[in-house]
Amino acid sequence: MKYLDEYRDSVGAEKLAAAIARTVTRPWTIMEVCGGQTHTIVKYGIDRILPPEVELVHGPGCPVCVTSLEMIDRAHAIASRPDVIFCSFGDMLRVPGSRGDLLQLKSQGADVRIVYSPLDAVSLAAANPSRQVVFFAIGFETTAPPNAMAVWLARKRRLTNFSVLVSHVLVPPAMTAILQSPGNRVRAFLGPGHVCTVVGCGEYEPIAERFKVPIVVTGFEPLDLLEGVLRVVRQLEEGRAEVENQYARAVRPAGNPASKALIDDVFAVCDRKWRGIGLIPLSGYKLRPEYHDHDAEARFAVSNIETQESAICISGEILKGLKKPHDCPAFGLTCTPQNPLGATMVSSEGACAAYYAYGRHLEKTNSRDAMVPVEDLLPLGAGKEVVR
Template structure:
């Protein structure tokens, strides 16, 4: 049965590749907006299967990668405080700040814990009332509802020793920033299916209309991506620019309305600084004043100072789709997953980590 399934998948892939080759008549550049999609594209060699007229650009879809250095510096400062138990997802522990990473703080004796969810951190706070438990809440609309639930439960249960260091970002403003560039290089987008599972597809309609760009909500398997690329190319060749949904098995126009209501209750939209894109208006989430008691920056009197990225790191250009990882002189030498210079080499969703793991340097790495 497994052989039959693999044969059917292979036949379906060949069908999509043939359809893509038939439809393309000129060069097009399509950007995927999810680090999981980037890894699937690189791992399965999808770009090598496409005609040379089609270029895939890797966008700012890795939540670890777009978290700015100054948030990491705040995390390092909090994790180093003797009264704090600092909790985070594991892939954030090796992201470099201005002076080290969370693993470094842990090695020096800081109480740094890897958790699977913000609710795990909330449970730690309940179990250790004498400790201040801080959770690093980063990511897109995908992870934000779970973090909102942790703050919601903490307020209901009156957990006084729990707080969030929030650096949530929103996808549509980042796409608008990329499309507004004077030297725009993106002709179409593959939107992240898991974000749209929460938020729906409605909020992408304005982007498609105002910028004249097709947006295809796409899943994460190779067949999802090939079908999404084909759907996007058909629009481009036909001169259309609308939102279409390849990922209908999981995504509806309105998304998950219960999750959206919870987001609105706990968070408000604010300007947010992104690694690689700078500060974008209305591009982030912060705790509402009614949840200020759970804001770690207020609880510990922290301010966000400017923090410079390493001079040789081009992760910002990689996140904008302007460079490929192999364009960086440090790639694979001074910058590796074991010794990362930038965030895009750390995360399991980072483009640099994907290239290092799955793809040798080749002629198609030249932009």
């Protein structure tokens, strides 16, 4: 398939892997920020065709994973109300809160609906004026523009029965928090390609400069990731710390100005609690005061719900690149995608879920013992999805 096959070509992958091996002279730890990148890396075994000096650790860029347990419980409390139609993207419905997930709530009679766009929820509000319609607005900068558009449109159409439960998170403050965390090992980042299609690359330059870390904005296919690693390794070996754009076919340096203007109109930056990590200052969006009437947290008075995470889960350390799923004693045993105990198992893009999906829970360790030849990994078929 055009635009996919050329980025999954095994010959190209071998050349890039060989170039990385020729370039690297000492150990480097590189974090891929996005959950989609983690998924591709594990699926195609990219971490296992890299030279031993290059270690990939998995970052916090899975929006479903990092939505806080409190926010899931607030969604649950709102969706339980008989006057509410609660709308969400499908991947949030199976995320467990303290009292089960939204799908279970739906099976018990709550009016929980999957939508494919926040604008579908706005249409539902227009068609159901006697009901309260609430949309669960989660995600990174990538999903902020359509969510902002839904709120903007609802206000324009005077839909007083439409509100949003906002749990947006922002990538640059999370990268800063990782670099400042005790024991940090991350020396460079594969930056978040999709986020940068919206906001551009400029926000990453102060981070690269302040912490002396190369940041290469990278795509999501195997060759994208290998090229991103090669560019990062070149910078590290040459002592440079710059922002580069590997994903130029989608990302413009300035991002999407119209989307950024809409975000600025509807949202303001706020502190945000991340599941598995905790509170990160100025790492989220909330509605601006002008849009307060569409704030579901205020409308349904659920802000005071507080919750505790599982004590055995180490997903916070995984999300900061300090540990990997195999370091968790619960991985694949008491914690599985069917019974997730923590952030990185709740979504298929989470690191623990990706390791599980491609059979790594059947291996004793994450060591290079499991390395296999590149031809066995690419194209496609490296990470054959394990039937659960």
